[in-house]
Amino acid sequence: MLKALLSLLFVLLCGVTCTAAGNSDYIINIPESLENSTDNADVQFILNQAYGKLGITPRYVYLPTPRSKRYLESGEIQAEAFRTKEVGDTFNGATQVAIEFAKTRVAVICTQPKLCEVDSILHYALFSGFERGISICDELDIQCEFVNSATALAKMLDTQIVDAIIITPAGMAEILCQCAATDLYYRFISEVEMPLFHYIRAGDIAFTRALEKSLSDVLRQNPDKLSGFVNVPDISACQKRLYKIN
Incomplete structure (x- = not known):
C-alpha cells in the first residue's frame, strides 16, 4: 500500500511536465555501436518500462557522440540512454539521473593470446x-x-593492421562475428570499470525525481537484464569461440 502511495505521489508531483512529455515525441539516443546488438533490446526494455510508468513512450535513435551531444543541447533529442559520467557531464544543459543505470568493463580482444596484453609497443583499435x-x-x-564501423574493426584485427581491439562487452558480438578467425581471446583490463548513467535534458526537478524512482524500481525488478554490459557474449551461434586469458 505504501509503495503504491509513493508511486502515485511521484506521478502527481510530476504533474503537467509528465503529461506534456508523454504527448510529445520523446527521443532517446542509444550509442550507435549497440544498434544491431541484442543489448539494444535490453536497454530499450528497461527504458520503456521506466518511462511507461510516467506515461511516456520513447522513440530511439542511434547517433555518434558529437551529434547526440549537439542534439541534446538543442532539444532535438530529450535523453541519452547511458553515458559514463566523464562523457555525460560534458553535455551542456543535461541532468544525470542519480542512479547507476549499469556498470561495464573493458576488454582487450586478440587473435593470439600474447597480443591481449596492455603494452605501449602494441597497437590497438577502438570503436x-x-x-x-x-x-x-x-x-x-x-x-x-579509432574506427567508425564494426566491419572495419573486424578487418583490422584479421589483417593484423592492429594487434588487438579494445571494447566493452555490449555490442561485442557484432564485431567478433565478422572476424575471419574462429578462435578469439580476451582479457579484461582490471584497472577499468565504468558506471553508466542515464542523462536527460535539464528541466523540472519533480520529473527528474519521478524518473529516478521509476528507473530504480525497474532495474531492481530486472537485476540481470543488462548483464550484457559486464559479461562477454556467447558467439558460438556464428561459429566462433572466445577464450578468457587470466
Missing part, C-alpha cells in the same frame, strides 16, 4: 563512438586508432 576510450588510451599510455 569511434567509444568516447571514454580516448582517456583510457591516455591513462594506459598505449597507441590507439
Whole structure:
C-alpha cells in the first residue's frame, strides 16, 4: 500500500511536465555501436518500462557522440540512454539521473593470446563512438586508432593492421562475428570499470525525481537484464569461440 502511495505521489508531483512529455515525441539516443546488438533490446526494455510508468513512450535513435551531444543541447533529442559520467557531464544543459543505470568493463580482444596484453609497443583499435576510450588510451599510455564501423574493426584485427581491439562487452558480438578467425581471446583490463548513467535534458526537478524512482524500481525488478554490459557474449551461434586469458 505504501509503495503504491509513493508511486502515485511521484506521478502527481510530476504533474503537467509528465503529461506534456508523454504527448510529445520523446527521443532517446542509444550509442550507435549497440544498434544491431541484442543489448539494444535490453536497454530499450528497461527504458520503456521506466518511462511507461510516467506515461511516456520513447522513440530511439542511434547517433555518434558529437551529434547526440549537439542534439541534446538543442532539444532535438530529450535523453541519452547511458553515458559514463566523464562523457555525460560534458553535455551542456543535461541532468544525470542519480542512479547507476549499469556498470561495464573493458576488454582487450586478440587473435593470439600474447597480443591481449596492455603494452605501449602494441597497437590497438577502438570503436569511434567509444568516447571514454580516448582517456583510457591516455591513462594506459598505449597507441590507439579509432574506427567508425564494426566491419572495419573486424578487418583490422584479421589483417593484423592492429594487434588487438579494445571494447566493452555490449555490442561485442557484432564485431567478433565478422572476424575471419574462429578462435578469439580476451582479457579484461582490471584497472577499468565504468558506471553508466542515464542523462536527460535539464528541466523540472519533480520529473527528474519521478524518473529516478521509476528507473530504480525497474532495474531492481530486472537485476540481470543488462548483464550484457559486464559479461562477454556467447558467439558460438556464428561459429566462433572466445577464450578468457587470466
